[in-house]
Amino acid sequence: MSIDLNSLVEHDLSDECPICRTQDIVHIALLPAAAAWELNNQLPRFALALHGAAGLLGAMLEDGVPREEIETAMSVLLDDIEQQIDEDKTFGGPPRGTA
Numbered sequence: 621m622s623i624d625l626n627s628l629v630e631h632d633l634s635d636e637c638p639i640c641r642t643q644d645i646v647h648i649a650l651l652p653a654a655a656a657w658e659l660n661n662q663l664p665r666f667a668l669a670l671h672g673a674a675g676l677l678g679a680m681l682e683d684g685v686p687r688e689e690i691e692t693a694m695s696v697l698l699d700d701i702e703q704q705i706d707e708d709k710t711f712g713g714p715p716r717g718t719a
């Protein structure tokens with residue numbers, strides 16, 4: 621069984637977009653939870669974020685997704701996030717939901 625990573629990377633900004641909803645969950649739930657776990661367990665900042673991300677990607681490797689495809693998808697996503705950060709710095713205001 622192969623997984624089409626492109627379908628998990630390319631998306632629109634509509635309200636029904638599953639990728640946007642996934643990103644919202646990460647921002648609303650996962651990021652604060654990871655930060656709280658790090659704090660409560662005296663772990664270095666971003667320790668859980670980094671290892672959590674790597675561990676989740678490792679599950680994809682285990683599932684047979686080629687590492688190159690994962691790295692390519694991550695590169696695209698990180699490019700998007702960097703661009704978003706730049707835009708937020710330029711325009712200020714809330715980062716999402718009003719496209």
Ligand SMILES: [Zn+2]
Pocket residue numbers: 631632633634637638639640641
């Ligand atoms: Zn989207």
